[in-house]
Amino acid sequence: MKTLDARGLTCPEPVLLTKKTIDGGDKEFEVLVDSEIPKENIKKFCSSYNCDVEENNTQDGWKLLIRQKDGNSSCADPLALKQSLSSRTTFLITCNKIGINEELGKILMEGFINTLPSVTNKPDQIIFLNEGVFLTTENSPVLNTLKRLHNDGVEIKSCGTCLDYYQLKEKLEVGSITNMYDTIEAITTGNIIVKL
Amino acid sequence: MSAEYVVYFQSTHDVIKAKKELQQACIAHEIIPTPKKLSSECGMSLKVEAFVLERVHEILCLKGVRFKSDLL
Numbered sequence: 362m363k364t365l366d367a368r369g370l371t372c373p374e375p376v377l378l379t380k381k382t383i384d385g386g387d388k389e390f391e392v393l394v395d396s397e398i399p400k401e402n403i404k405k406f407c408s409s410y411n412c413d414v415e416e417n418n419t420q421d422g423w424k425l426l427i428r429q430k431d432g433n434s435s436c437a438d439p440l441a442l443k444q445s446l447s448s449r450t451t452f453l454i455t456c457n458k459i460g461i462n463e464e465l466g467k468i469l470m471e472g473f474i475n476t477l478p479s480v481t482n483k484p485d486q487i488i489f490l491n492e493g494v495f496l497t498t499e500n501s502p503v504l505n506t507l508k509r510l511h512n513d514g515v516e517i518k519s520c521g522t523c524l525d526y527y528q529l530k531e532k533l534e535v536g537s538i539t540n541m542y543d544t545i546e547a548i549t550t551g552n553i554i555v556k557l
Numbered sequence: 558m559s560a561e562y563v564v565y566f567q568s569t570h571d572v573i574k575a576k577k578e579l580q581q582a583c584i585a586h587e588i589i590p591t592p593k594k595l596s597s598e599c600g601m602s603l604k605v606e607a608f609v610l611e612r613v614h615e616i617l618c619l620k621g622v623r624f625k626s627d628l629l
Contacts, residue, residue: 464573471588472601505587 363390367399368422371522373542375399376406379427380542383410388429395422398521398530402540403427449485450553453544454493459557470496473557474503477510484555486516488544494523499532507535518543561629562610565591565602566622572601575622582616584609595627604629 458466517536
């Protein structure tokens with residue numbers, strides 16, 4: 362069985378390596394990872410790519426056994442994936458304020474997020490990038506609202522690179538960690554994207 | 558859960574000032590859009606819980622912030 366060594370690789374490389382291997386026709390293989398973020402991203406990717414993942418601890422991380430699900434000769438069906446996501450609305454929040462003015466911008470962002478639970482058409486997912494991750498982590502003024510949205514089924518995702526840069530990885534309070542692969546997929550699969 | 562009140566203002570500057578004062582006093586609050594039923598010139602308001610309302614009134618009056626409040 363093939364073993365991919367993704368230890369030490371930064372996101373989104375481990376996911377891309379996994380995707381390439383599945384696309385190359387491997388039905389069963391292992392991926393070695395040494396960090397929580399690539400492990401979770403690979404698992405998320407596999408669930409959307411019709412593969413099972415079995416997780417085992419190793420001395421320096423995890424070994425993920427990836428198996429293509431039975432009854433599906435082509436594991437990767439980009440069209441099905443695209444169709445399953447096509448009516449989704451994604452908000453990309455790249456800052457913790459709306460517009461340039463810091464003082465007003467922060468009030469507007471809080472107001473914007475705190476209004477979301479009361480609207481009929483909520484976004485399907487909200488991806489927080491760059492300073493946006495200050496909204497999903499400790500001391501964010503909108504944590505309660507984001508938790509409510511998360512409980513209502515809105516996916517809340519924070520960029521792992523950004524959390525790492527601002528040293529907020531341990532302070533994430535809501536949703537999950539994501540990578541550029543997920544973000545680009547959200548943009549390129551026919552979703553409605555709103556960038557703030 | 559205690560009742561919630563909306564504290565609303567005549568201007569955005571008043572909202573910003575009120576928020577700063579409440580932050581300094583460590584009073585929990587949330588920025589929310591002003592409910593449509595209230596006539597206000599400012600689209601943003603503060604939501605606070607009933608048990609801090611009196612304290613909010615004291616602080617905002619002391620600091621000269623113009624506001625009104627209503628049950629949410």
